[in-house]
Amino acid sequence: MSKLSINDLHVSYGGVHALRGVSLRVEEGEMVALIGSNGAGKSTLLNTLSNVVKRKSGDVSFEGRDTRGMSPYAVSRAGLLHVPEGRQVLSDMSVYENLQVGMIARGKRPTIYSLDYVYELFPVLEERREQIAGTLSGGQQQMLAIGRALMGGPHLLLLDEPSLGLSPIITDQVFDALKKLNAEGLTVLLVEQNAHRAFEATSRAYVLDRGKIAFEGPSAELAGNKAVIDSYLGA
């Protein structure tokens, strides 16, 4: 059984048909990339997995469970945690409080990542634990958003453009953390516009183009595919 399997998913906003029959799966322990240009539907896909956006048709199964009709909060409590585009930290609350709120998703499930683990992964969060989250830098907010999701005991982590707006050095730090998490067993679906980084960090990848999967395969292969290079890796 796949960790996540999506079958023929359609989503539209009014007249805009944002996803047109997307099928995708993520196996236990994998880190899979989903790349695509602006407006391809990447965030729509993640939002549909969290049930923040309603699907028109199609099936989503998370750990064998059909997620149709679940509330967004119930999806995250089941262990499908989504780090949204633009981080969305709770800007009025301290770093520590953000991490505490993160624990709500775990509910009575056993701890997977402790507060100490998160502080060790991102030491800056411990240094700034009393700071109001809205005053952190973009990179620190991204680390907080990931740390907060880890507190929720993820069985699958969805990340929406974690490198957005970050300097290359900070992006390195974030990706190193993601690789470490994955090496230790966390299953990840990584959405990126930065295809270089995404291919380098993952084993398999999908390319989304105007609401459809245009390519899929091992990341190393896609990174060498001429059509993919021309569209997504061009200088």
Place this chain on the structure above:
Amino acid sequence: MLTQQILNGLVSGSVYALFSLGFTLIFGVQKLLNFAHGATFMAGAFIAYYCTINGLPFVMAIGFSMLATGLIAILIDLIAFRALRKRGNAEFPALVSSIGVDLILVSIAQQVSNTQVLNFPFGTFPIQFYDVFGLRISLLQIVILGVVAVLVTALIFYLKKTTFGRQVRAVATNERAAALLGVNAQSVYLQTFFIAGALAGLAGVLIGLLFNSIQFLMGEPYMLRAFVVVVIGGLGSVQGAIIASLMLGVAQSLTVAYLPSGLTDAIIFGLLFLVLLVRPNGLFGDINAVAGGTRQ
């Protein structure tokens, strides 16, 4: 004398705080103005009154009244707000529909009371006075100050330090992000409405006792004061609401004592404009907001 007036003002101000906190909490969490909050306050006084005259011990009457007004507030959420919340852009429709609920509750109270002013039976609360440093303070005033201090402290503790309080603030700050973190916003709404309603109900009982008068329109001036408090204190700010309530109570008591009657409201709104000129976001609008600010 001045200190006596200040003391009296702090007592009424602390009841304003009790009333305004629920209003500001709902605003902080939902960004909606609950105009039926004044009627909930009135209902609190009515329910405690009818419980008392039907022989229930006063403390139980208060408890029952708070429970009932908490449930009334939940009902207001379900009837007036829930459906509107789903469609977005709910501010104005929600204001209108909560005015509707307010009118319904007020007309029911008018029918029930036959448009009469009601008073708690003599001896409902012991009438006793103490002299403290030359100030005359009644047992009721002491109890009010004590009860409000305890409840306000408990509320702040609850919002700041408990898991549920963090969920309230998370929903207030960013509902969608909160949902992705496993926070059930619906249950947060129900609980904040319950707390807001129970506090308003208690405030109604206390005001009914303090002025020995209960009538179906008693919520309206308080609703107006709550608007002032929330604007002066900073929208959605709990500390701001407390401090603004106390300021308002004192200002009112002083104007009543030293200025021609009828000027009170003019002075209070003068104060409001003055604060807004100096600090357009209110006293605490951009410094802190326990219940979460309006910023995203």
